[in-house]
Amino acid sequence: MIQETIVITQNSSGVAHIAPMGVHTQTAGDEFIILPFRPSTTLNNLLESKTAVINYCDDVRVFAGCLTGRRDWPLKAAEKINGQVLDCALAHTEVELVRVEDDETRPKLFCKAVHTVNHAPFKGFNRAQYSVLEAAILVSRLNMLPLEKIQAELDYLRIGLEKTAGGRELEAWGWLMTIIEKHIAYVASQPEAGATIAEAKP
Numbered sequence: 001m002i003q004e005t006i007v008i009t010q011n012s013s014g015v016a017h018i019a020p021m022g023v024h025t026q027t028a029g030d031e032f033i034i035l036p037f038r039p040s041t042t043l044n045n046l047l048e049s050k051t052a053v054i055n056y057c058d059d060v061r062v063f064a065g066c067l068t069g070r071r072d073w074p075l076k077a078a079e080k081i082n083g084q085v086l087d088c089a090l091a092h093t094e095v096e097l098v099r100v101e102d103d104e105t106r107p108k109l110f111c112k113a114v115h116t117v118n119h120a121p122f123k124g125f126n127r128a129q130y131s132v133l134e135a136a137i138l139v140s141r142l143n144m145l146p147l148e149k150i151q152a153e154l155d156y157l158r159i160g161l162e163k164t165a166g167g168r169e170l171e172a173w174g175w176l177m178t179i180i181e182k183h184i185a186y187v188a189s190q191p192e193a194g195a196t197i198a199e200a201k202p
């Protein structure tokens with residue numbers, strides 16, 4: 001099973017790094033596999049510090065924010081490891097790195113839970129949150145996807161968003177759409193293969 005979480009790591013100077021990551025886990029159990037694509041600050045920090053905090057969070061602005069240059073979310077100190085916890089997390093798990101299966105594209109970082117804390121109740125599923133998560137994943141893969149696929153997926157995701165969103169979901173969606181619209185405008189103006197979102201950024 002893959003859970004979409006916010007992974008927070010720290011470098012040797014104690015600077016926190018916040019990144020959405022799909023963490024492989026079981027419904028019950030204390031093993032987690034974090035799979036960062038190289039190059040990755042999460043990967044570098046985890047290899048260095050051997051610890052991370054996995055945050056379970058229903059404020060989808062954190063997911064969309066990290067993908068759109070808004071990484072400055074309020075944090076507090078972890079309880080059992082030297083690390084940082086997302087202030088708005090519903091719960092978090094502090095993990096230690098146990099083993100690495102190296103790979104030139106996507107290493108597997110096997111971690112074990114050392115401490116889990118609940119902060120607030122889970123209040124149920126929300127379709128707009130799903131829409132924002134999927135749109136954030138689209139943004140992380142813009143370079144690899146044809147424009148027609150991006151448009152088709154957004155048309156579908158917009159249905160759940162428009163029916164069920166609250167303010168946080170609408171704000172997060174807006175940030176993502178700004179990036180996607182810039183990308184579409186750029187690709188439309190540069191039809192040759194190889195156009196990238198990096199080039200499309202302002």
Ligand SMILES: Cc1cc2nc3c(=O)[nH]c(=O)nc-3n(C[C@H](O)[C@H](O)[C@H](O)COP(=O)(O)O)c2cc1C
Nearest residue numbers: 004019020021022035036037040041042136137140
């Ligand atoms: C829901 C979601 C899940 C993601 N899962 C992963 C993942 O498992 N591995 C990864 O490398 N990037 C993942 N990403 C993209 C990263 O969050 C993003 O590229 C980030 O900057 C990773 O690089 P970093 O470690 O250098 O921050 C995901 C993004 C989203 C929105």
